[in-house]
Amino acid sequence: MKKVILLLSCFLSYTLVYAQMVTVQGKVNGSKNEPLAGATITISGANTTQVIKSNVDGFFSFKAIVGQKYTLQISYVGYQTKTITDVTAETNGEPLAIHMEDAGNNLGDVTVKSAARTQAKVETINSAIQYQKNTAVVAQVLSAEAIKRTPDRNTGEVLKRIPGLSVIDGRYLVVRGLADRYNQAMLNGILLSTTEPDRKTFAFDIFPSNIIDNIIINKTFLPEYSGEWAGGLVQITTNDVPLKKFMEVQVGTGINTQTIGHDFYNYKGGKLDFLGFDDGTRALPAGIPTKSVFNDLSPEEKTNWGKRFENIWSANAQNNNLALISKNFRIAGGFNTTMGVRNKLGGVFALNYNLSPRRTFFENRIYSFSNSQASINFDYTNNKYANDVLWGALGSLTLQLGNYNKLSWKNIFNVNTSDYTTERTGKDFETNSTTGDNIRATELAFKANTYYNTNLSGEHFIRPFQIKLDWFASFAILDQYIPDQRRIQYNQEDPLVPTSPYELLISASKTSQRSGSRYYGFLNDYIYTTGGNITKSYRVKNQLQTIKAGYFFQVKDRLFDSRPFAIYLPIDNPALRLQQPDVVFSPQNFGNGTDNKFAFNEIYDIRYRYLANSILNAGFVQVDNQLLNNKLRVIWGARVENFDQLLGSVRKADPRYLHTEKLDVLPGFNATYKVNNKVNIRLAGSQTVIRPEFRELSSFAFYDFDLGATITGNPNLPRTKISNIDLRYELYPRAGEIFNVGVFYKYFQNPTELYFNNTGAGSSGTFNYISPDNAQSVGAEVEFRKRLDMFYALKNFTVQGNLSYIYNRVPSLDRPMQGQSPYLLNIGLQYDVPRLGLNTTLLYNQIGRRIYYVGGSDNPPVWEAPRPLLDLQVAKKVLKNRGEIKLNISDIINQEARFYHDLNDNKKYDAGVDALAIRRKYGTNINVAFAYSIIK
Numbered sequence: 014m015k016k017v018i019l020l021l022s023c024f025l026s027y028t029l030v031y032a033q034m035v036t037v038q039g040k041v042n043g044s045k046n047e048p049l050a051g052a053t054i055t056i057s058g059a060n061t062t063q064v065i066k067s068n069v070d071g072f073f074s075f076k077a078i079v080g081q082k083y084t085l086q087i088s089y090v091g092y093q094t095k096t097i098t099d100v101t102a103e104t105n106g107e108p109l110a111i112h113m114e115d116a117g118n119n120l121g122d123v124t125v126k127s128a129a130r131t132q133a134k135v136e137t138i139n140s141a142i143q144y145q146k147n148t149a150v151v152a153q154v155l156s157a158e159a160i161k162r163t164p165d166r167n168t169g170e171v172l173k174r175i176p177g178l179s180v181i182d183g184r185y186l187v188v189r190g191l192a193d194r195y196n197q198a199m200l201n202g203i204l205l206s207t208t209e210p211d212r213k214t215f216a217f218d219i220f221p222s223n224i225i226d227n228i229i230i231n232k233t234f235l236p237e238y239s240g241e242w243a244g245g246l247v248q249i250t251t252n253d254v255p256l257k258k259f260m261e262v263q264v265g266t267g268i269n270t271q272t273i274g275h276d277f278y279n280y281k282g283g284k285l286d287f288l289g290f291d292d293g294t295r296a297l298p299a300g301i302p303t304k305s306v307f308n309d310l311s312p313e314e315k316t317n318w319g320k321r322f323e324n325i326w327s328a329n330a331q332n333n334n335l336a337l338i339s340k341n342f343r344i345a346g347g348f349n350t351t352m353g354v355r356n357k358l359g360g361v362f363a364l365n366y367n368l369s370p371r372r373t374f375f376e377n378r379i380y381s382f383s384n385s386q387a388s389i390n391f392d393y394t395n396n397k398y399a400n401d402v403l404w405g406a407l408g409s410l411t412l413q414l415g416n417y418n419k420l421s422w423k424n425i426f427n428v429n430t431s432d433y434t435t436e437r438t439g440k441d442f443e444t445n446s447t448t449g450d451n452i453r454a455t456e457l458a459f460k461a462n463t464y465y466n467t468n469l470s471g472e473h474f475i476r477p478f479q480i481k482l483d484w485f486a487s488f489a490i491l492d493q494y495i496p497d498q499r500r501i502q503y504n505q506e507d508p509l510v511p512t513s514p515y516e517l518l519i520s521a522s523k524t525s526q527r528s529g530s531r532y533y534g535f536l537n538d539y540i541y542t543t544g545g546n547i548t549k550s551y552r553v554k555n556q557l558q559t560i561k562a563g564y565f566f567q568v569k570d571r572l573f574d575s576r577p578f579a580i581y582l583p584i585d586n587p588a589l590r591l592q593q594p595d596v597v598f599s600p601q602n603f604g605n606g607t608d609n610k611f612a613f614n615e616i617y618d619i620r621y622r623y624l625a626n627s628i629l630n631a632g633f634v635q636v637d638n639q640l641l642n643n644k645l646r647v648i649w650g651a652r653v654e655n656f657d658q659l660l661g662s663v664r665k666a667d668p669r670y671l672h673t674e675k676l677d678v679l680p681g682f683n684a685t686y687k688v689n690n691k692v693n694i695r696l697a698g699s700q701t702v703i704r705p706e707f708r709e710l711s712s713f714a715f716y717d718f719d720l721g722a723t724i725t726g727n728p729n730l731p732r733t734k735i736s737n738i739d740l741r742y743e744l745y746p747r748a749g750e751i752f753n754v755g756v757f758y759k760y761f762q763n764p765t766e767l768y769f770n771n772t773g774a775g776s777s778g779t780f781n782y783i784s785p786d787n788a789q790s791v792g793a794e795v796e797f798r799k800r801l802d803m804f805y806a807l808k809n810f811t812v813q814g815n816l817s818y819i820y821n822r823v824p825s826l827d828r829p830m831q832g833q834s835p836y837l838l839n840i841g842l843q844y845d846v847p848r849l850g851l852n853t854t855l856l857y858n859q860i861g862r863r864i865y866y867v868g869g870s871d872n873p874p875v876w877e878a879p880r881p882l883l884d885l886q887v888a889k890k891v892l893k894n895r896g897e898i899k900l901n902i903s904d905i906i907n908q909e910a911r912f913y914h915d916l917n918d919n920k921k922y923d924a925g926v927d928a929l930a931i932r933r934k935y936g937t938n939i940n941v942a943f944a945y946s947i948i949k
Contacts, residue, residue, distance in 0.1 A: 312606025
């Protein structure tokens with residue numbers, strides 16, 4: 014019996030100890046922020062000693078007993094050996110962040126006494142600052158932890174928190190005050206294409222913020238990256254292999270103060286609208302002829318086809334507040350398992366869904382100008398009711414073969430759809446310049462962007478030769494689908510008589526897109542990318558030197574097609590025009606194409622369809638030198654890019670045909686002088702280039718309902734060449750703190766701008782692209798982050814902020830470039846009580862006035878007035894830290910956005926004096942979310 018009790022006691026003791034075993038994890042980075050593959054980690058403690066190696070990403074892990082203290086000694090050739098004592102193993106402990114220092118002439122050891130909790134805090138709070146400190150370029154970083162502390166739902170909203178950055182319309186990025194076309198985006202190391210058919214830009218709101226691992230914005234050029242940007246290169250990295258398995262779910266809901274409690278208009282759609290897909294309800298009628306065949310049909314045959322379209326031209330009001338509440342859901346999980354002795358397989362999977370009903374109020378006006386006097390062409394008041402769907406899935410698998418080889422496969426799928434109704438009232442002065450015509454108009458539309466990217470990559474470290482080889486291959490599809498966009502307008506018969514009836518605005522014109530129009534748009538981008546880099550490290554006088562060379566190849570194929578249809582009235586019929594939108598276009602009201610009933614026509618023009626192709630071949634050589642006993646780091650080299658672009662048609666005889674090929678040599682230089690361990694001084698210079706996007710060159714013309722004008726491209730646009738110089742002083746007083754100040758200069762040769770050309774009244778105006786000879790920018794930036802623990806009462810507070818000032822001029826026109834803000838301001842205050850699991854963040858953002866679009870002819874430009882944004886997040890850990898409740902309130906001030914002609918030229922908006930072109934009100938968003946870790 015005693016033996017049984019003894020054995021049982023031993024078993025229980027073993028089980029208890031085993032149950033208390035946890036995995037301690039960490040990552041080893043070098044002085045250049047590079048992961049140190051094969052670093053030796055010696056672990057001592059609990060009466061045992063073991064030696065392990067870091068993998069190709071610098072990661073390592075070992076088993077430990079909960080509550081036991083360990084000592085870690087990390088060594089790597091050319092670096093000072095680092096010893097970390099008092100590392101306590103904890104349940105749910107965060108990974109360790111270990112930053113090694115170059116040995117130089119100092120071959121001594123460095124000892125750090127730090128508990129695991131402190132190291133985890135360094136990892137989550139200071140890792141971004143450490144990267145910024147040690148990186149070779151002027152850059153800013155947002156880690157996953159920082160993103161979680163904002164109330165932002167997508168990447169576009171997150172980006173405005175970064176010094177020198179702002180966002181137009183919640184999605185288009187402005188860096189250092191430069192418009193979105195001057196910036197470039199990368200996803201997991203792959204260049205991204207434009208997401209809009211009408212502008213050169215990337216809409217960052219297609220990515221939910223909670224799938225992002227980190228965002229790095231380079232503000233100075235390195236030859237190893239794309240040279241097609243001037244403001245910033247945004248590198249987005251999605252969630253990768255976790256150090257341990259996890260699974261979490263999140264559900265949330267919210268309201269918009271301008272939406273809830275109001276009537277909300279929508280029209281009859283399809284059964285899959287909630288997923289952002291059209292189920293065919295809005296599709297073209299089955300069997301409809303192709304463009305060329307349709308164009309050859311008789312008027313009667315065309316009109317017969319017009320009868321077969323869905324007869325939905327009006328929206329219905331709903332006041333169900335439950336339907337006006339936003340809904341969001343997320344589930345994410347990951348695993349990391351051992352395969353054999355030295356191999357590991359890991360993966361991350363996530364699914365996100367967001368549905369946001371949104372009512373936006375806006376006014377828009379277009380004026381004619383003579384001798385600085387404004388006369389109005391139209392004055393519209395609009396309410397836009399949109400159901401915005403943003404959902405996506407992410408899946409990645411990574412196979413680690415030993416410590417020095419890694420293969421990754423990442424996939425992202427995103428749907429970003431807006432299903433909206435715009436109800437318009439106002440006055441039109443085109444035909445009645447004295448009193449104006451009272452109008453009522455409606456636009457019904459469904460705009461869906463679908464994005465898919467698959468990326469296969471490999472990293473291989475050949476330790477005996479200190480060579481790293483990485484390669485990648487990617488395929489991406491971006492589809493934009495606009496099915497059956499409908500516009501209808503009614504004008505009051507006698508605007509001076511309130512009871513006078515409204516008549517359908519329609520004429521005998523077969524090509525009007527203003528009223529009685531149906532538009533179908535199809536855009537398909539296919540992007541093929543491959544390339545690789547080889548990096549060789551070596552030492553000269555015990556100082557680390559690196560040479561890197563690589564090749565990049567990308568092909569973009571675009572197919573754009575559109576089918577605009579017009580309903581017209583060959584012979585006027587006043588009685589017919591008095592019928593209401595829900596019945597006026599009924600099949601019985603269509604005739605034979607020549608009588609006094611409605612007729613149907615497709616607007617046939619070769620400009621409504623084009624194909625485009627671009628081929629980018631790029632190679633670079635880059636040298637990274639450590640000098641002056643590792644105090645000076647100089648990265649220099651050049652990138653050569655050959656860009657071959659074909660637009661419109663493959664046939665040279667086609668008037669749409671446009672072919673260009675340019676070779677650009679883009680040098681880059683970055684120098685960092687390390688005054689001491691807390692102070693850096695940086696100097697950088699480079700040449701970069703911005704090439705016109707397909708849409709900017711295409712002659713395709715599209716009528717914009719919101720602006721009341723047509724947008725068309727310019728096939729004669731040249732590329733923009735930019736010279737860049739940066740000087741920066743950086744101070745890192747202690748962990749989690751920063752103070753940086755810098756200045757920069759940019760010279761633009763042939764910048765591109767969008768201007769309004771009022772060639773006629775009202776809708777006959779057009780937006781075109783122009784290219785002034787040159788422009789210049791001089792700017793200064795200040796960034797800080799300070800913990801306020803010098804005062805006991807403020808020990809839990811941290812203040813952070815950044816301010817950018819930019820002076821920009823187009824000398825020939827004596828004005829700033831389009832989209833260039835003179836200043837950008839971000840201020841944040843954080844309050845954290847770790848023992849309570851409470852953290853609070855208050856954020857303020859504002860930009861200076863900027864040109865929304867340039868004026869043409871006698872029209873002065875339209876300026877966007879400054880608009881303050883104040884956001885709040887409160888988060889509380891619950892359920893033994895497995896759960897978290899978040900309250901997010903964004904745009905608390907809810908000040909209306911104003912866009913105006915500055916008639917008295919006093920650089921501010923004066924109501925009643927300046928001509929107000931656009932006024933918008935967005936409302937305050939209030940959201941609550943609950944997240945729970947099922948496996949942690």
